[in-house]
Amino acid sequence: MNFGRVFLLILALPLSTQACPGLEVHAAWVREPPPGSPGTAAFMQLHNAGTSPLTLTQWHSPQFGMTMLHATEVIDGEARMRAPAPLSLPPGEDALLAPGGLHLMLMKPMQSLHEGDFVSIEINCGPQARTFALPVRREPPAAP
Numbered sequence: 001m002n003f004g005r006v007f008l009l010i011l012a013l014p015l016s017t018q019a020c021p022g023l024e025v026h027a028a029w030v031r032e033p034p035p036g037s038p039g040t041a042a043f044m045q046l047h048n049a050g051t052s053p054l055t056l057t058q059w060h061s062p063q064f065g066m067t068m069l070h071a072t073e074v075i076d077g078e079a080r081m082r083a084p085a086p087l088s089l090p091p092g093e094d095a096l097l098a099p100g101g102l103h104l105m106l107m108k109p110m111q112s113l114h115e116g117d118f119v120s121i122e123i124n125c126g127p128q129a130r131t132f133a134l135p136v137r138r139e140p141p142a143a144p
């Protein structure tokens with residue numbers, strides 16, 4: 001049994017359950033920001049275990065001044081980031097936020113963060129939001 005994975009799944013359980021029915025967050029982590037860094041990024045696998053489509057419209061963390069979903073694109077050999085449309089998650093579908101692709105940009109940290117700390121992330125599905133606690137790590141969690 002892989003206790004590391006079980007630990008992560010437990011940590012990613014929602015702190016509130018009213019909104020975004022069926023929304024699951026797996027293998028989530030926030031990259032430990034280098035000292036003096038203006039920001040960092042969060043990665044996760046999102047899953048809609050519900051029976052209705054979910055649209056993730058806004059992202060917020062009380063520990064950062066600015067939080068936004070980003071997509072990385074390589075244009076003329078240069079990686080650029082842009083804000084994608086709100087993320088649609090049909091029932092049974094997954095969306096992967098991973099280094100080099102979709103990611104949650106976390107800018108203007110309010111405090112220093114180190115491996116073992118947690119970042120609170122609110123995900124809005126329409127007017128309501130669910131909050132998840134994401135662990136800060138230096139390296140990605142091992143693949144499941």
Ligand SMILES: [Cu+2]
Pocket residue numbers: 041070071081103104105
């Ligand atoms: Cu970005």
